Amino acid sequence: MTTLLVAHGTRNPHGVAMIGDLAAAMSEHLRDDVRVGFVDVLGPDPAEALDSIGESGPVTVVPAFLASGYHVRADLPAYLRQAQRTTLLAPALGPDSALADAMVDRLLDAGWMPGEPVVLAAAGSRDPRAQADVAAMGRLLAKRVGAPVRIGFVMPAADGSGYPPVAEVVAGLRAQTRPGTRIAVATYLLADGLFARRMHEVGADVVGDPLGLHPSVVALACDRAASATAAVELARPLAR
CATH class of the missing domain: 3.40.50.1400 (Rossmann fold)
Structure with a gap:
């Protein structure tokens, strides 16, 4: 078939x-x-x-x-x-636990160390069901890293619904952690492209690659x- x-x-x-x-x-x-x-x-x-x-x-x-x-x-x-x-x-x-496994591997490949704060970066959507899917993915990733995971959108909704920009989430997390703490971004994107390239401009210390293959x-x-x-x-x- x-x-x-x-x-x-x-x-x-x-x-x-x-x-x-x-x-x-x-x-x-x-x-x-x-x-x-x-x-x-x-x-x-x-x-x-x-x-x-x-x-x-x-x-x-x-x-x-x-x-x-x-x-x-x-x-x-x-x-x-x-x-x-x-x-x-x-x-x-x-969402699926297999994608959480893939994100953790991408983070480890990028140099993330267990215990360092993680932000899940998703593309963004105004659709409530898509936002719920991303929230579920955040919970699955949190189980894998053993700590709460913040969520940010690469392209936040114009109406203010959903999650804030990834850079804003990274900055807020940095202000709440000890100086010198590295912040990591788990790129919840499938393929390379404009959104994936923007992850290197959000102020994070570690950026995982897209999930890819x-x-x-x-x-x-x-x-x-x-x-x-x-x-x-x-x-x-x-x-x-």
Whole structure:
């Protein structure tokens, strides 16, 4: 069965390449064809990607998003309705404990030491459900690092909802800790791009890389695809 991995889209070629590499890694694990589509910035969009698949049968769609915000709940379903084929829509990647594991590894790779304060930096959303997903991810990360985790948005909502800017959270945390305490930022972004580059301008001492092709991310994406397919297989006997 073919799988379509749908990401946001970025003008950064490294970010685009990372999504392609994630699809290739999924294809190797699933032993299936995995295509790529984007909901914004560049193409093909999900409807175009689906219509380009020649084989018949349903296609599993995996949203490469870390929270179920507007793109997952509105944009993506609209594209799927345009396509001329049956699709099985999997849940978004986050929140999930596998992503907390990946963030901790990225922090350790960047030089973070256990016990140092951590700020989770997410892209940002006005959607209350996406904000709740980020809050859940913060709790999962806090369990991994053994201490409370503050949350900041790279792009805070204009209406003031959600979380404050990452730089503001880092500055507030620095004012509350002993002089010389290092502040770390866990980058809760999937791929390299403008938002990821901004993390190096927020005043933190340690900045983890985006989650990228961490083995936990690849395994999670494959699990999402497999679970969507399995749900349909389980439902078929009930429908007979």
